[in-house]
Amino acid sequence: MFEIIKSGTQFDFVRRRHLFAGVSLALVLLTFVLFFTKGLNYGIDFTGGAEVQLHVPTTWDIGKLRSELETGGVPSAKVQQIGLPEESQYLVRAQGDDQSLSRVSQTIEAVLSKTLKEGEFEILRTSVVGPAAGESLRTSGFLSMLYALVCILIYVTVRFDARYSPGAVLALFHDTVITMGVFILTQKPFDLQILAAILALIGYSNNDTIIVYDRVRETLLLNPKLSIEESVNRAINETLGRTILTSMTTFLTVLALWAFGGKVIEDFAFTLMVGIIVGTYSSMFIASSVVIWMTHYYARKEASASAKAGGSVGSAVV
Amino acid sequence: MGRSWWVRFGVVVLAVIWSTIYVIPTVGRLDLEKTNFPFKQKINLGLDLQGGLYMVLGVDFNKVFKDVVLRQGASLVSELKDEGITIKSSGVVTQSVSSAVETASAVVGADAAQDPLYFVEFDAAKRDAVYDLMKKRFWTLRLAGESEGRFELGLSREYRLETREKTIGQSIEVIRNRIDEFGVSEPVIASQGADRIVVELPGVKDVNRAKDLIGRTAKLEFKIVNDEGMEAGKVRELVAQAENEKGISYKEGDKFSNYVRAINEALVGKIPVDSEIAFDRLDGRVAAESGETGVYIPYLLFSKAELTGEELEDAQVSFDQENRTPIVSFQMNPRGADLFDRVTGEHIQDRMAIVLDGIVHSAPVIQSRISGGRGQITLGAGNSERQMAEAKDLAIVLRAGALPAQLDFLEQRVTGPSLGQDSIRKGAMASLVGSLLVFAFILFYYRLSGAIAVLSLVLNVMFVLACLVGLEATLTLPGIAGIALTVGIAVDSNVVIYERIREELRAGRGAASSVEAGFQKAFRTILDANVTNAAAAIVLMMYGTGPIKGFAVTMLIGIVTTLFTAVFVCKVMFDAYLKRLEKNPSAALSI
Numbered sequence: 062m063f064e065i066i067k068s069g070t071q072f073d074f075v076r077r078r079h080l081f082a083g084v085s086l087a088l089v090l091l092t093f094v095l096f097f098t099k100g101l102n103y104g105i106d107f108t109g110g111a112e113v114q115l116h117v118p119t120t121w122d123i124g125k126l127r128s129e130l131e132t133g134g135v136p137s138a139k140v141q142q143i144g145l146p147e148e149s150q151y152l153v154r155a156q157g158d159d160q161s162l163s164r165v166s167q168t169i170e171a172v173l174s175k176t177l178k179e180g181e182f183e184i185l186r187t188s189v190v191g192p193a194a195g196e197s198l199r200t201s202g203f204l205s206m207l208y209a210l211v212c213i214l215i216y217v218t219v220r221f222d223a224r225y226s227p228g229a230v231l232a233l234f235h236d237t238v239i240t241m242g243v244f245i246l247t248q249k250p251f252d253l254q255i256l257a258a259i260l261a262l263i264g265y266s267n268n269d270t271i272i273v274y275d276r277v278r279e280t281l282l283l284n285p286k287l288s289i290e291e292s293v294n295r296a297i298n299e300t301l302g303r304t305i306l307t308s309m310t311t312f313l314t315v316l317a318l319w320a321f322g323g324k325v326i327e328d329f330a331f332t333l334m335v336g337i338i339v340g341t342y343s344s345m346f347i348a349s350s351v352v353i354w355m356t357h358y359y360a361r362k363e364a365s366a367s368a369k370a371g372g373s374v375g376s377a378v379v
Numbered sequence: 380m381g382r383s384w385w386v387r388f389g390v391v392v393l394a395v396i397w398s399t400i401y402v403i404p405t406v407g408r409l410d411l412e413k414t415n416f417p418f419k420q421k422i423n424l425g426l427d428l429q430g431g432l433y434m435v436l437g438v439d440f441n442k443v444f445k446d447v448v449l450r451q452g453a454s455l456v457s458e459l460k461d462e463g464i465t466i467k468s469s470g471v472v473t474q475s476v477s478s479a480v481e482t483a484s485a486v487v488g489a490d491a492a493q494d495p496l497y498f499v500e501f502d503a504a505k506r507d508a509v510y511d512l513m514k515k516r517f518w519t520l521r522l523a524g525e526s527e528g529r530f531e532l533g534l535s536r537e538y539r540l541e542t543r544e545k546t547i548g549q550s551i552e553v554i555r556n557r558i559d560e561f562g563v564s565e566p567v568i569a570s571q572g573a574d575r576i577v578v579e580l581p582g583v584k585d586v587n588r589a590k591d592l593i594g595r596t597a598k599l600e601f602k603i604v605n606d607e608g609m610e611a612g613k614v615r616e617l618v619a620q621a622e623n624e625k626g627i628s629y630k631e632g633d634k635f636s637n638y639v640r641a642i643n644e645a646l647v648g649k650i651p652v653d654s655e656i657a658f659d660r661l662d663g664r665v666a667a668e669s670g671e672t673g674v675y676i677p678y679l680l681f682s683k684a685e686l687t688g689e690e691l692e693d694a695q696v697s698f699d700q701e702n703r704t705p706i707v708s709f710q711m712n713p714r715g716a717d718l719f720d721r722v723t724g725e726h727i728q729d730r731m732a733i734v735l736d737g738i739v740h741s742a743p744v745i746q747s748r749i750s751g752g753r754g755q756i757t758l759g760a761g762n763s764e765r766q767m768a769e770a771k772d773l774a775i776v777l778r779a780g781a782l783p784a785q786l787d788f789l790e791q792r793v794t795g796p797s798l799g800q801d802s803i804r805k806g807a808m809a810s811l812v813g814s815l816l817v818f819a820f821i822l823f824y825y826r827l828s829g830a831i832a833v834l835s836l837v838l839n840v841m842f843v844l845a846c847l848v849g850l851e852a853t854l855t856l857p858g859i860a861g862i863a864l865t866v867g868i869a870v871d872s873n874v875v876i877y878e879r880i881r882e883e884l885r886a887g888r889g890a891a892s893s894v895e896a897g898f899q900k901a902f903r904t905i906l907d908a909n910v911t912n913a914a915a916a917i918v919l920m921m922y923g924t925g926p927i928k929g930f931a932v933t934m935l936i937g938i939v940t941t942l943f944t945a946v947f948v949c950k951v952m953f954d955a956y957l958k959r960l961e962k963n964p965s966a967a968l969s970i
Contacts, residue, residue, distance in 0.1 A: 062970065063824055068885055114798070160634060163788050167587055185798040187791065194435060194789035205922035212914040220907055257857060257919055257927040261934065264915030265868065268908040272875065275904045303871075303878045306824070310817045310874075311867035317813030318860050323805035325427070325798075326860055333864070 066302040074345065075294040075353065081346040085235055092242030099245050104252030107199040109192030111155040111165040114185045114324075118177065119149045126151055133172030136161050143324050150185070150324075162189050186325075202256045206237060209263045217267075221274055224359055228351030229270050232343040236266045236336060243335045249328055258332035265311070266340030269304060270348040276300050277352060289356040293349045301345075308341040380958060387951045394943075395838065398845030405848060422848050424581075425855030427926045428803050430796035431581040432589055435924075436550075436786040438574045443546055443784045445471065445495040448534050451519050452497030455512075455532070462512060464505050470652055472496035472531055496523050496531045503528035543573065549783045550576055556779035557592050575789065577924065586793050588772070596736050596785050597776035599688030601722070602680040604730035604742050608651045609679050618656065618677045621645040629675075635660070636737055636785075642677075655682045657732065659739040678739050680732050685722045687781075690715025690752075694777035696770040697755070704763065705770040708755040709777060716752025724748040735773075792925070806859035813863045814840070817870055825877055827969035831952045832873040835944040839869050842940040843933065852936070855929030865937030868912070872945030875908075876901040877970055890968040891957050898950055905946065913938045 105112050117126055127140045136157030144150045155165050166187040173182045190198070210230055217226040237259055244251050276296035280287065287295070315337065319330035380388075404411060405422045426433050449471060456469050472495070497520075501509055509530065513520060519538040524531035534542070547570050558566050558580065567579035583589050609617075622628060625645045629638040635658075643656050650656065658675040694709040711719055723731070723745050732742040733756055740756050756773065758766050818836070822829040843862055847854055880897030888896065913935060920931035960966055 062881065065824075068881070159787065163590075163791065166793065183795060183797065184793075185795045187793040189788070189791040191437075191787065191789045194437070201922060205918050208922075209915045209918040212918060213911050216911055216914060253923070253927055254857065257923060257930055260915050260919045260922075261861075261864070261930070264912035264934075267911040267915070268868070268871065271908045271911060272904055275907060299882075300878075303874050306874045306878075307868075307871040310820060310870040311864070313816040313820065314810075314813035314863045314867035317816060318809045318863055321805060321809035321812055322860065323802055323809075325802055325856055326806070329857060329860060 064302060065305055066298075068302075070301065071294070071298055072301070073294060074297050075290045075350075078346065078350040078353070082350055085239075085343070085347055088242065089235060089238050092238050092245065095242060095245045099248075101241065101245055101251045102248045103195075103199070104250035104255075105154065105188060105190050105195065106252040107195050107202070109156075109162075109190050109195035111153075111157075111162045111187070111189045113153045113155070113166060113169055113187050114143070114150060115153065115169065115173075116148070116150050116183045116185060117173065118181050119147065121149070123151065129172055129176065130169065133168065133175070135165065135168055135172065159191050162191070165189060198253065202253070206256070206260060206263070209260055210234065213263065213267050217271070217274075221278065224355040225274050225278075225352055227355055228348040229267060229274070231351050232270055232340075232348035233263050233267055235343050235347055236262060236340045239339045240332060240336050244332075249331070252328075254326070254329045255332050258329050259336065262333065262336035262340055266336065266344060269307070269341060269344035272303065273297060273300050273344055273349055274352070277349065289353050293353055297345055297349060304341060304345060308337055312337050380955070384951065384954050387947070388955075391948050391951050394842065394948075398838075398841045401845035401848045402841055405844065420848055420851075422844065423851060423853045424799075424803075425853045425858065425926055425929050426579055426581055426792070427794050427856050428799045428854065429581055430794050430799040431579065432583050432586050433580075433790070433792040433925055434578045434590070434593070434788060435571065435790040436576045436578065436593070437789045438546060438550060438576065439785040439787060440543065440546070440574060441493055441495070443542060444493065444534060444539065447538075447542055448495050448497045448520075448532070451517065451534070451538075452499070452532060455517055455520065456499060458516060459499070459501070459509060459512060462508070464501060464508060464512075467500040467502075467528075468652075469497065469499045472498045494523075494533050496533050498529060498531045500529045546783045547574070547576065550786065553780050553782050554578060554593055557776060558589075560775045560779060561589060561592060563589075571924070576786070579925075582796070588768075590788070590791070592772055592776065594786055594788060595776055596782045597688065597773075597779075598736055598781040599691065599777060600684040600734040601686040601719075602657075602682075602684055602732045602734055603722075603726055604732050605651065605654045605679045605681050606730060608654055611678075614650075614656065614677050614679045617646055617649055618642060639737060650679060653682055654679050656680075657734060657737060657739050659742070676739075678732055678742060680734070680739075684734075685731075686711075686715060686718050688777060689780070690718065691777055691780075694774045696767070696774050699757070704758070705766050706755045706757050707770050707773045707777065708753065711752030711754075713752075716750070719752050719754075720748060720750045802856045803859075806856055810859055810863040810866075814866050817866055821870060821873070825873075825970055827956070828877060828880075828953075831949060831956065832870070832877070834952065835873070835949045836866055836869055838948060839937075839940050839944040840866060842944065843936050846936045846940065847933065850936070852932045853929050854933070855926040857926050857930035858933040861930045861933035861937060865934065865941065869937070869941040869945060871908070872901075872905045872941055873949065875904055876945065876949070880968075880970055884968065884970070890960055893968070894953050894957060898946065898953075902946060905942070909938050909942055 123140055123142050127138075130138050130140065130153065135153070136155050139154045141152045141154075142150070143152050153169065155162065157165070161168075166184055166189075170184060210233055213233065214226050214230045217229045240259055240262065241251070244255065249255075273296055276299055277293050280292040280296050280299075281289070284292065312334065315330050315333040319327060319334060322330055400418050401420070403409070404414070404416060404418060404420060409416055409421075411419045411421060452469060452471075456466050459466055499509070506528070510522070513522070513530075513532070519535055520532045521535045522530055523533035551568050551570060554568050554576065555566070558568070558578075561583075563580045563583050565581060567577070569577050571577045578593060580589055621642055625641070627638065627641045627645060629635065639656070639658060646656060657678050657680050659678065660675045690711050692710050692712040692715070694707055696705055697708045698704065699706050726745050727747060728744065730742045730744050733740045733754070735756065758769050758773070814836070818833045821832050821836075825832060840862060843865060846852075847858075876897050879901045880893050883893035883896045884890070916931045916934040916938065920928055920935065923931055957968075960968065
């Protein structure tokens with residue numbers, strides 16, 4: 062039997078929970094600060110604008126393409142080379158009003174065909190999003206993240222109980238925020254695909270959390286005398302092998318997508334890679350810590366409630 | 380082997396046979412036209428994989444509501460006149476002078492532009508008579524504001540809703556007709572939300588032409604030129620004056636219709652109330668919204684359209700007798716022909732403007748009454764090739780009918796065919812590499828049990844593909860990523876089960892009972908974990924469109940097939956493995 066984590070391993074995760082919580086809190090706060098100072102680099106899906114992926118002869122360099130587009134009147138274009146140099150592919154981002162954006166691929170085509178023959182260049186992909194459409198996509202996008210979190214909150218509350226659900230949702234919130242923080246730092250364009258990847262992560266990361274929770278519940282059921290700290294620690298340790306294995310296999314597939322999947326889904330895969338790491342961490346350290354706090358909170362509440370109830374029952378008997 | 384095992388095994392075998400049949404045409408790249416293979420259905424590729432045009436169009440309802448309230452108001456006025464009630468004046472409200480009665484709160488989130496009003500001014504003594512007639516016969520209108528001898532009318536909530544639905548429905552119909560003429564296989568045209576239309580044209584080659592065809596309103600109107608109200612020179616003067624005073628100008632890239640609207644707004648009060656300014660653009664006439672500048676001649680037209688393109692029966696490309704340039708000739712339906720006959724009879728020696736999408740194409744003098752309902756539209760200048768293309772497209776849009784509203788392009792995404800091919804290749808490659816890495820890892824870690832897991836993963840992918848074919852779902856590039864991710868996540872279910880089995884073994888149980896307990900205890904965990912995954916995927920499916928929806932769909936399908944393979948198929952294989960193990964007591968469970 063080959064084991065990554067030897068059975069019977071007992072890391073004391075719980076003892077350090079305040080440290081982890083502190084680190085996570087700092088990261089989340091940092092992301093918020095970055096969000097309001099540096100800001101996300103929204104892709105055209107959310108800001109409106111045009112994005113054109115094209116291929117020109119290898120004899121052209123980026124400067125040549127840039128100057129050709131500029132003289133050809135492509136509105137405020139940014140040019141960036143993508144992929145391998147021998148593929149000679151470029152991404153052109155343009156801003157402008159509705160009308161000029163709507164005709165941006167025609168304009169570029171006209172510019173290129175002035176100097177190039179048909180077949181020497183190719184417009185591979187065009188995306189044009191009107192500013193109004195971008196704004197509504199952004200609103201509904203953030204709303205959908207909220208809906209996903211609420212759905213999961215309800216599900217976890219029903220399947221487990223109110224001691225568990227805040228931790229699950231907090232962990233997901235943590236994952237979402239930190240993944241977005243990475244996007245703020247790297248200034249990679251944040252677009253619809255990235256949002257989709259984050260939604261997928263919400264599902265995936267919660268998957269991890271559920272498995273730890275399930276084990277916590279089972280441990281508590283089998284050993285009623287065990288403290289919540291002890292049970293959580295045991296649960297995390299017992300599922301540690303599984304957590305690492307699964308994260309690793311998922312990470313491997315996403316890594317392959319990132320490396321071989323092509324430009325179109327590169328950032329999508331990148332988001333998943335970041336998210337898997339953050340999500341695995343949060344399931345082990347954040348979600349379960351919150352369960353400990355919530356358990357104590359409810360225990361205290363119950364104690365004070367029963368103290369009160371006891372008093373009133375007593376008086377009723379009298 | 381027990382009977383129950385054989386039944387379960389049978390289910391697995393059936394599932395494998397079924398999915399193999401479904402997957403063969405896709406994976407084997409069979410030519411569905413020629414092949415003898417009995418099952419003729421392939422996986423639907425999304426626009427990002429096969430190339431094509433995806434568009435989201437927004438309907439400009441403000442204009443629609445304005446037209447509708449104008450029409451309703453005008454027919455109220457004419458009924459009032461029939462009843463002998465004199466109307467002092469009427470028209471679209473530009474500035475409200477009345478106190479609000481039924482406020483726009485009847486209309487959710489409406490501002491002035493979204494809730495145009497129509498006013499009627501009448502003898503204050505007749506107020507109740509006017510009110511009664513309106514309430515009785517015009518459920519379409521509501522009294523939005525009132526002052527002494529004046530009503531301001533807006534559209535009723537019900538009628539707004541009806542107008543909305545009708546406009547969207549008609550727009551979809553018209554777009555479909557135009558695309559049918561264009562010849563695209565399996566186009567998708569559907570409404571999205573309250574005011575949007577999504578158009579998907581797979582594999583379309585001439586994207587620009589498709590866009591022009593779909594986006595053009597193609598509203599054909601016949602209006603009489605108001606030469607009596609003002610002479611042509613004076614009209615030109617007024618326009619120049621308005622341009623100078625208000626700083627209105629037409630720039631390349633703007634919407635020409637915005638310029639026309641600005642001019643008309645600037646001239647309110649200077650031109651007769653029942654008239655409007657329209658322009659003849661001497662070049663680029665057909666592409667009314669295109670960004671070309673040129674000479675344009677203003678006309679003062681009566682606002683009322685005597686006849687519209689709705690009365691058109693047919694339109695065709697033909698050639699001008701004199702200079703052999705292409706023109707579009709049309710034939711009206713009998714009702715239109717009658718109307719045309721009457722109007723031309725009433726307006727001999729007047730000029731009649733042929734207006735297409737707000738642009739005057741020609742304004743010939745009516746020499747005599749015209750019967751039979753035939754006419755022609757001349758096209759702009761340009762080389763004959765371009766004229767011919769314009770004529771063809773104009774004939775198509777006239778035949779297909781006008782869009783009931785102006786459509787704005789909100790989103791356009793075009794994927795070229797070569798990028799699509801490239802994406803398929805790269806996506807498949809990446810998925811394969813990812814899967815192989817996972818397989819190798821699982822084999823190394825779990826040995827023979829790992830082999831069972833790998834087999835179940837392979838089946839899982841096959842089931843996902845078969846379900847995509849069977850459900851006629853669309854495979855997109857993120858969808859391919861979704862399949863790869865399904866493999867990664869499906870492993871989780873195997874791992875959860877296997878780690879359980881290992882625990883049971885460590886606790887000293889026998890192989891058979893460990894396997895049994897492992898599957899049983901892991902089931903609830905796996906179910907819980909997958910349900911939350913599914914919840915996220917469902918939200919994503921509702922939010923996303925196009926490629927992203929494809930991702931959500933594959934994820935969802937993957938979750939279902941994972942439950943089936945990891946829990947059911949794997950157990951069948953494990954039972955067979957255990958049976959063999961029993962015959963060889965010295966061997967331990969390889970896990």
